[in-house]
Amino acid sequence: MKPKEIKLRELHLSDKSQLAKLANNKKIWDNLRDSFPYPYSEKDAELFINLTIEENPKQNFAIDYAGDLCGVIGLIIQNDIYSKSAEIGYWIGESFWGKGIATTAIELITNYGFEDLKLNRIYAGVFEFNNLSMKALENNGYKKEGIFKKAVLKNAKFLDEHRYFKLNT
Numbered sequence: 001m002k003p004k005e006i007k008l009r010e011l012h013l014s015d016k017s018q019l020a021k022l023a024n025n026k027k028i029w030d031n032l033r034d035s036f037p038y039p040y041s042e043k044d045a046e047l048f049i050n051l052t053i054e055e056n057p058k059q060n061f062a063i064d065y066a067g068d069l070c071g072v073i074g075l076i077i078q079n080d081i082y083s084k085s086a087e088i089g090y091w092i093g094e095s096f097w098g099k100g101i102a103t104t105a106i107e108l109i110t111n112y113g114f115e116d117l118k119l120n121r122i123y124a125g126v127f128e129f130n131n132l133s134m135k136a137l138e139n140n141g142y143k144k145e146g147i148f149k150k151a152v153l154k155n156a157k158f159l160d161e162h163r164y165f166k167l168n169t
């Protein structure tokens with residue numbers, strides 16, 4: 001795998017069916033907030049793509065692997081005194097797992113957040129069982145800063161949230 005095969009680009013309405021096909025997966029939903037739709041329809045994809053088209057500055061990107069849309073990664077810029085902080089979020093379609101795509105996408109959006117958006121801090125909240133996501137963050141120099149015990153209610157279970165951060169040094 002050459003990292004240059006992985007790029008971030010803007011989403012287009014022509015991505016709608018591939019986005020819905022990849023996102024409509026309970027194994028992805030199980031690791032994300034309940035506001036992420038499941039089942040994930042083409043209408044959901046269209047609504048999301050239209051939101052990203054309106055963004056200024058851009059915060060959500062398609063992850064493109066050798067010309068194919070394979071996932072989405074984004075930064076949620078915070079408000080008020082946290083305006084130089086952002087939460088990172090991402091998912092990769094199951095058929096693309098284990099190829100280093102999340103690791104590279106995190107690197108690319110972290111650089112974008114620090115260099116283009118001039119953020120000071122990017123952080124992530126990872127459910128207790130999601131070791132692959134923790135590894136992808138650690139691969140990029142993110143450090144675990146704490147565990148929010150039983151902070152998450154997902155699938156009717158309370159889960160620990162492992163919080164990771166990286167500073168723009």
Ligand SMILES: CC(C)(COP(=O)(O)OP(=O)(O)OC[C@H]1O[C@@H](n2cnc3c(N)ncnc32)[C@H](O)[C@@H]1OP(=O)(O)O)[C@@H](O)C(=O)NCCC(=O)NCCS
Binds near residue numbers: 032102130
């Ligand atoms: C978690 C997720 C983003 C990982 O994406 P990915 O592109 O497969 O991740 P990477 O290929 O960069 O791999 C990250 C680490 O996991 C390891 N890994 C990936 N798939 C693996 C597998 N099937 N078995 C064992 N290890 C695996 C990789 O080897 C790598 O570790 P390494 O650096 O020691 O080699 C992806 O599984 C996903 O989208 N899951 C559902 C949504 C989600 O969890 N989002 C994040 C919420 S915090």
